[in-house]
Amino acid sequence: MGFREEYAAHVAEREALGVPPLPLTAEQTVEVIEFIKTGEFVEEMLDLLENRVSPGVDDAAYVKAAFLNEVALEEHHVAAIAPEEAVRLLGMMLGGYNVKPLVNCLSSKNEKVVEAAVKALSHTLLVYDAFNDVEELHKAGNEAATKVLTSWANAEWFLDKPELAEKITVTVFKVPGETNTDDLSPASEAFTRSDIPLHANSMLTAKMEDPIGTIKKLKEKGHPVAYVGDVVGTGSSRKSGINSVQWHMGEDIPGVPNKRTGGVVLGGIIAPIFFATAEDSGALPLELDVTKMEMGDVVDIYPYKGEAHKDGECIATFKLRPNTITDEVRAGGRIPLIIGRGLTSKARAVLGMGSTDIFLTAEQPEDSGKGYTLAQKMVGKACGMDGVRPGMYCEPEMSTVGSQDTTGPMTRDEIKELAALGFNADLVMQSFCHTAAYPKPSDVQMHHTLPDFIANRSGVALRPGDGVIHSWLNRMVLPDTVGTGADSHTRFPIGISFPGGSGIVAFAAVTGSMPLTMPESVLVRFKGEMQPGITLRDLVNAIPHKAIKEGLLTVEKQGKKNIFAGRILEIEGLPDLKVEQAFELSDASAERSAAACTVKLNTDPVVEYLKSNIVLLESMIEAGYEDHRTLARRITKMEEWLKNPSLMEADKDAEYAAVIEIDLNEITEPILACPNDPDDVATLSEILASDRPTKIDEVFVGSCMTNIGHYRALGEVLKGEGAVPTRLWVCPPTKMDEKQLIEEGYYSLFGAAGARTEIPGCSLCMGNQARVADNSIVLSTSTRNFDNRLGKGAQVYLGSAELAAVCALLGKLPTKEEYLELTKKIQGKEADIYKYLNFNLIPDYKLN
Secondary structure, eight states: OOHHHHHHHHHHHHHHTTSOOOOOOHHHHHHHHHHHHHTSSHHHHHHHHHHSSOOBTOHHHHHHHHHHHHHHTTSSOBTTBOHHHHHHHHHTSOBBTTHHHHHHHTTOSOHHHHHHHHHHHHTOOBOTTHHHHHHHHHHTTOHHHHHHHHHHHTTHHHHTSOOOOSOEEEEEEEEEEEEEHHHHSOGGGGGGTTSHHHHHTTTTTTTSSSHHHHHHHHHTTSSOEEEEEEEEEESOOOTHHHHHHHHHHSEEETTEEEEEEOOEEEEEEEOHHHHHHHHHTTOEEEEOOOTTOOTTOEEEEETTTTEEEETTEEEEEOOOSSTTHHHHHHHTSHHHHHHHHHHHHHHHHHTTOOOOOSSOOOOOOOOOOOBOOHHHHHHHHHTTSSOOOTTOEEOOBOSEEEEOTTTHHHHHHHHHHTTOSSOOSSEEEEOOTTTSSSOOHHHHHHHHHHHHHHHTTTOEEOOTTSBOHHHHHGGGOOTTOEEEESSTTOOOSSSEEOOOOHHHHHHHHHHSBOOEEOOOEEEEEEESOOOTTOOHHHHHHHHHHHHHHTTSBOSOSTTOOBTTTTSEEEEESOTTOOHHHHHHHHHGGGTTTOSEEEEOOOHHHHHHHHHHHHHHHHHHHHTTOSOHHHHHHHHHHHHHHHHSOOOOOOOTTBOOSEEEEEEGGGOOSOEEEOTTOTTOEEEHHHHHTTTSOOBOOEEEEESTTOOHHHHHHHHHHHTTSOSOSSEEEEEOSBHHHHHHHHHTTHHHHHHHTTOEEOOSSOGGGTSSSSOOOTTOEEEEOSSOOOTTSSSTTOEEEEOOHHHHHHHHHHSBOOOHHHHHHHGGGTTTOHHHHTOOOOGGGSTTOOOO
């Protein structure tokens, strides 16, 4: 079977799924070019070459650019493509492999080719070092190069795009209540995320009847469809959620197959990470009252007036935020706007032109004259400043960037589209923790190909079975630095992280910085003494528990209050925590919908942590992990910090949006998140006095919220009790924890209890691998408990490993008294149980 027959079969197969064909591979692009050269099926093949090859530095783009370069420079004559047409096609490839050919064409003797090259380069933003080539040609008197520089300087790439309309008429697609990113991008379909059209078929399928068919019917009204909800985009940072929305409600991008931009998202509340991801992708997210909008309504949006009208009546008002969002939409997203503005500034500097007023400037807050919070100082340091005020736009340096495997293929594609062959962030790490246990064929392929892609760009690639991204990435972080990651739980226990979707993570990895409008901070201050039987997980849940009591947080979705949403959660009062313990607090800030988190620690635990981490990173180099130069550089920076260890602290007169004080003396029993909402927290006694379920069918001890101490505690409670009546899952976060627990005999205790042990990784937590039984009642140590996440119809409580052990033994939620009695087994052994892995204290440590 020839290429055309094979491709036709592929098209038919995809049509049956309701999606377009996949972009061409490099091998298929070669076949297409051969047909064009021989003059066979030319119209069909030209369409494929123009519209079905991914841009940037994709392998197929390399083949396409090389061919078009030969035609443009008239080294190869093709009857179907004139040289200037070849240049036009090159100009649609965004950047990367097409840039050098376009720069070469500026010196062509063919005037049509030169003219086409000027036009193409003038609208190409991803030129990187090739800017210097254009500058050199300009200085050598090449008039075409001067025209390109002048065009960049005048921002024609931006001004030639249409402005955001004064009036946008949309048809409402409303999803009442809360939409989380699991609804928009189900974890069970994570393996399809990089295939945007196919993955978009799964959007909302577990939440409503025939959502895709409903959208198609709404489009028959002739207007764009807008996504509308009371609370939109809570949960994870996955860009696949906005990709799905844009696929159904956005616009095609010429020359970029299987991806769309634009679209309107209206929400009473839009989760901060989702909002930012929408910005990055060219959508228009607006927060406004949506209570008067119903499915199928036709609504007029007036962006500049800040009004929404239905039937001629104003039904809601809003304020555009950030104030630059109209420029972001016009540019096709915040990321291309940032890159384009930088290109314009660079060109203006070469030409001796002053600054420009073409672009809107971000509104900056007035300086209050007060002190800075810890977060404001950390971000300030990354910006070369003493501190940054809430509301200030900045682009902090990204010291550490993390990518995990269910978003990694999307990040890879975004890096290709950014035309990047290297990383400028100091350390970029890729994990394989979400797919290692039960890989699908596409996962296996990704395990084989993604590590080289990351390492070849100077990133650090972990291996399947190593464990959870955060448990590893935290060990690579430098104190008081800023980072990001494409997992919403990328929340550093030292330093600060602002997690984002795969697009912004790719941008941060490639450029070494990220856009940030500095959020306000909420201070949570602990005081008093920890009471017997109380764990850090109880303190995690004490934060929303206290906020609810103070009226700062509500569980109800309509008109929801959440003091933490979009703000930085800053935690004080527990300065002697080990860094592994501090991560429990910072990790859970994701469930508060906080933008980031800081934990104030004393210097000693951070010194202890870094000394251990240096040995781990050295053992990674010895074990052949790449990129070894990046690991060595990070070791050197850790050693430099240890020569003069010091940590930033908040100023005493720092300002906070709210201050919440929690008295540890008042916490005398476990606090849980109840089914199925991480904000719906209650004490054991409050739960037992309610009509919530108390029988427990399954127990999961795992996820990034755990460390080795939790598994020892689990084993001590289970010791001597025989097989438990529940289905017990045990999954340590790293292979180092697993090895140590085996050596200490804890796996024999898990086996005697009848536990199901899994390879280190995320296991049940995300719900894309193994699942609990349908409609079961679960006690989990995992991060979040949205509907259908761990299992279909499952009701999931979130609590400590210590409580999980008791629930596993009893098959029910215990009373306070039962819990305290059964956890007495831990008392007196705390120093040994809650002892963390210090690799520097293990003689001749090697990473196995």
